[in-house]
Amino acid sequence: xxxxxxxxxxxxxxxxxxxxxxxxxxxxxxxxxxxxxxxxxxxxxxxxxxxxxxxxxxxxxxxxxxxxxxxxxxxxxxxxxxxxxxxxxxxxxxxxxxxxxxxxxxxxxxxxxxxxxxxxxxxxxxxxxxxxxxxxxx
Numbered sequence: 001x002x003x004x005x006x007x008x009x010x011x012x013x014x015x016x017x018x019x020x021x022x023x024x025x026x027x028x029x030x031x032x033x034x035x036x037x038x039x040x041x042x043x044x045x046x047x048x049x050x051x052x053x054x055x056x057x058x059x060x061x062x063x064x065x066x067x068x069x070x071x072x073x074x075x076x077x078x079x080x081x082x083x084x085x086x087x088x089x090x091x092x093x094x095x096x097x098x099x100x101x102x103x104x105x106x107x108x109x110x111x112x113x114x115x116x117x118x119x120x121x122x123x124x125x126x127x128x129x130x131x132x133x134x135x136x137x138x
Contacts, residue, residue, distance in 0.1 A: 047090065047091070047092065048090065048091075049088050049089070049090045049096075049098070050088050050089055050090070050091075051087065051088045052085075052086045052087055052088045052089070054086070055085040055086050055087070055100075056085075056086065057083045057084070057085065057086055057099075058086070061083060061086050061097070061099060062083060064097065064117055064119060064125050065081065065083055065099055065101075065115060065117065067125045068115075068117050068125040068126055068127045069081060069127070071126065071127075072126075072127045078105075078106065079103050079104065079105045080103065080104050080105075081101040081102075081103050081113065081115060081130075082101060082102045082103075082104075083099050083100070083101050083115075084100045084101060084102055085099070085100040086098075086099055086100075087099065087100055087114065092118075093120070093121065094118060094119050094120040094121050095118075095119045096116060096117065096118050096119075096128065097116070097117040097118075097119065098114055098115075098116055099114065099115045099116075099117065100112065100113075100114055101113045101114070101115050103130075103132075111132055111133070112132070112133040112135050113130050113131060113132050113133060114130075114131045114133065115127065115129075115130050116128040116129045116130070116131070
């Protein structure tokens with residue numbers, strides 16, 4: 001359990017740094033990638049990643065992942081992806097999601113991945129990418 005908590009903390013910090021949430025960025029008016037949505041404390045940068053307020057895996061996130069994996073793994077070697085933490089989202093023409101998963105292929109050692117999903121405006125879900133993390137912990 002301590003390993004999972006450590007992995008979640010490290011990946012959350014890494015994810016935040018990548019998305020620019022921890023960086024001091026200046027929003028420049030007039031560019032599409034810097035349009036703001038919302039107001040007050042809930043301002044979201046269009047195209048920018050936002051870290052999840054809660055990393056808990058909800059039924060909605062589990063359902064999205066399961067739906068996307070069903071389509072993705074058709075006719076392929078089956079790898080089981082167990083969602084561990086919801087890392088964040090990105091507002092695009094729909095929503096991109098990043099989910100930390102523990103993955104395991106049959107008769108192989110488990111490994112960690114980040115599964116990136118795209119949910120369109122009609123609630124269709126596809127996998128954008130699955131990135132294996134070379135952490136060396138199981």
